[in-house]
Amino acid sequence: MTHNRSKGFVAVGGVVKPHGIRGEFCIKSYADSPSLFSRVGALFLQDGSKSPQPFTVRSWREHKGLILLKLQGVDDRNRAEEIRGWTVLVHEDDLPDLEEGEHYLYQMMGCRVVLEDGTVVGVLENFFETAEQDTWVIASEEGREVLLPAVPEFVVDVDLDAEVITIDPPEGLLDIYLNPEPPKKKKKRKRPSGRQKAEGK
Known part of the structure; x- marks a missing residue:
């Protein structure tokens, strides 16, 4: 919600x-x-x-x-x-009362998202639902978006009082969004000269 x-x-x-x-x-x-x-x-x-x-x-x-x-x-x-x-x-x-440790998503919007070592990933900005699970949209300080599957194994702790969410994302996920490889330059193909075409006939 x-x-x-x-x-x-x-x-x-x-x-x-x-x-x-x-x-x-x-x-x-x-x-x-x-x-x-x-x-x-x-x-x-x-x-x-x-x-x-x-x-x-x-x-x-x-x-x-x-x-x-x-x-x-x-x-x-x-x-x-x-x-x-x-x-x-x-x-x-x-809204119905939640069990201990449960939170409504709207309460978490705007919270800082950090790794277990305290490294800041960004701010929880939005989410969308799929058939399998919710996916969080985290906005980094550089303006990039990180999409994190919001499943228990990746969400370590939610502290609404401190407005901090601690995550343990799957290996390589942050690199995909925050450190993408630059596109490889395509090698230019050498065009055969008119003389080569003539000789090849």
Whole structure:
């Protein structure tokens, strides 16, 4: 899940398209568990940078890798079409409590990322999800991006109070992004002279 510029809200999805004619619509969920949609008091929809609007969840279900939502006040396909591309938010206070040692991704955005010896890799700037795991986007001081699979064997410690994440990346991964080899110059091919062509006939 990602933090939203609207203070106190966290983005948990994005509206993809309407589904059917009764106001149901598909969203791409950023939440680790879709059960979140039945545990929050209200969802908020936001159009760009406008103020989030509250809605009560009538129903939700999983469908082909997406979540189908039915909200009170979105009663037909035309209204569902109007909210295409909007962001789905929840209030921070409505997020479920985590187990000890767990963290929401939005809480880690902006944290310094370091190696176990204290070497600074960069700042955690973003993330994206794949079928296998989350991948973190770390921005180095030089402006390069490092993509790190966010799996337990590579993430050693998260200290939110100090805003520091300690990682142990697989061997060679940082070199790929931070010390790329310069492209090799192509050798120029010698073109045969006109005389050689003539002699070769």
